[in-house]
Amino acid sequence: MKMHNVKHHLTDQLLMAYSAGSLPEAFNLIVAAHVSMCDECRAQLASFDSVGGALLDGTDSEPVSQDCFAETMRLISSGALRPEKRSPARGDAASILPAPVREYVGGDVDKVKWKPIGMGVKQAILPTSKDATARLLYIPAGAAVPDHGHRGMELTLVLQGAFVDETDRFARGDIEIADEDLTHTPVADIGEDCICLAATDAPLRFNKLIPRIAQPFFRI
Amino acid sequence: MKTKYDPTDWITHITRIREDKDQAAFAELFQYFAPRVKAFLMRSGADATLAEECTQEVMATLWQKAHLFDASRASVATWVFTIARNRKIDALRKQRRPEPEDLDWGPEDEPDQEDILSLQQESEQLGRAIAALPEKQRELIEKAYFGDLSHSEIAEQTGLPLGTIKSRIRLALDRLRHAMK
Numbered sequence: 001m002k003m004h005n006v007k008h009h010l011t012d013q014l015l016m017a018y019s020a021g022s023l024p025e026a027f028n029l030i031v032a033a034h035v036s037m038c039d040e041c042r043a044q045l046a047s048f049d050s051v052g053g054a055l056l057d058g059t060d061s062e063p064v065s066q067d068c069f070a071e072t073m074r075l076i077s078s079g080a081l082r083p084e085k086r087s088p089a090r091g092d093a094a095s096i097l098p099a100p101v102r103e104y105v106g107g108d109v110d111k112v113k114w115k116p117i118g119m120g121v122k123q124a125i126l127p128t129s130k131d132a133t134a135r136l137l138y139i140p141a142g143a144a145v146p147d148h149g150h151r152g153m154e155l156t157l158v159l160q161g162a163f164v165d166e167t168d169r170f171a172r173g174d175i176e177i178a179d180e181d182l183t184h185t186p187v188a189d190i191g192e193d194c195i196c197l198a199a200t201d202a203p204l205r206f207n208k209l210i211p212r213i214a215q216p217f218f219r220i
Numbered sequence: 221m222k223t224k225y226d227p228t229d230w231i232t233h234i235t236r237i238r239e240d241k242d243q244a245a246f247a248e249l250f251q252y253f254a255p256r257v258k259a260f261l262m263r264s265g266a267d268a269t270l271a272e273e274c275t276q277e278v279m280a281t282l283w284q285k286a287h288l289f290d291a292s293r294a295s296v297a298t299w300v301f302t303i304a305r306n307r308k309i310d311a312l313r314k315q316r317r318p319e320p321e322d323l324d325w326g327p328e329d330e331p332d333q334e335d336i337l338s339l340q341q342e343s344e345q346l347g348r349a350i351a352a353l354p355e356k357q358r359e360l361i362e363k364a365y366f367g368d369l370s371h372s373e374i375a376e377q378t379g380l381p382l383g384t385i386k387s388r389i390r391l392a393l394d395r396l397r398h399a400m401k
């Protein structure tokens with residue numbers, strides 16, 4: 001996948017929560033997708049992982065049972081260990097969806113099962129855990145996104161084309177972080193149909209998730 | 221009980237595991253990291269039995285994936301942390317964790333020694349910076365990473381107003397950033 005000149009990045013708060021493993025799956029997906037396209041956020045993420053490593057190193061330890069080591073060796077020799085999956089391989093330069101998204105779709109854009117939601121706009125909900133929702137959006141060139149009522153937090157990552165709203169222009173690789181205070185009408189650029197990945201927190205997680213990710217509270 | 225050690229030494233341990241299937245090296249690595257991984261998992265909400273089971277899986281993964289460790293990209297502690305974190309999401313939260321695409325790291329097979337050294341030095345520096353944080357700030361960063369708590373939940377646990385927590389974490393990270401300069 002080609003690298004792009006990304007202007008709109010993830011917040012440190014989101015990167016830190018991704019590193020800590022405390023985000024819902026849909027948000028993990030959009031973070032992984034953006035990092036796949038943005039070397040700056042990839043580097044920043046590595047530094048948050050290092051904080052995790054340093055904390056683990058300095059943490060108080062919890063004694064393990066006497067046969068814990070022997071059990072581990074048995075586990076190794078039994079070959080029963082679930083293989084931990086490797087990072088997905090980079091697609092060829094022509095692929096539109098970053099690898100983590102392709103894993104959910106089962107292929108690139110041609111494999112997406114779109115459903116029309118009006119005004120020519122189509123969406124496909126990706127199978128993630130229920131605490132938040134991830135969807136692909138297809139917005140015809142020049143069309144506006146119908147009001148999709150985001151309460152809470154919404155992240156939108158552009159995968160093809162670009163859109164413009166009251167705040168700025170967002171092109172491939174850019175991520176818009178919108179909270180409930182932002183009322184916006186994204187309009188796809190006239191040049192090309194726009195494909196985005198959007199993640200929203202489900203109503204059930206509304207109150208819990210907001211303080212964690214809606215309010216940017218630090219820049220390291 | 222914390223034991224002082226030389227982090228570059230863990231790299232040698234991983235090399236011995238990778239090249240010689242050296243059980244003695246693995247036992248030393250295990251002795252140091254397994255109790256820390258177990259503590260991390262218990263603080264994330266696992267009971268002792270589940271934490272112990274997951275710790276065994278994490279440590280077995282280290283053995284199996286020793287050939288994938290790249291000392292120019294992460295310290296051994298960071299690598300262990302990422303494996304333990306992934307296990308936590310899988311076993312405790314029952315979710316998939318999407319990973320970013322792998323980078324093309326170019327044609328060279330052996331990581332550059334200078335890169336390894338500077339990364340290990342930075343990791344040590346970071347460890348010292350975190351250890352030097354005021355107790356309360358360190359606790360909050362630990363909770364954000366280990367406790368699987370949102371900031372509002374931290375507020376409930378510590379009885380601190382949310383604004384205070386945010387500014388403390390910001391302060392802690394500012395201090396870390398300055399310490400790393």
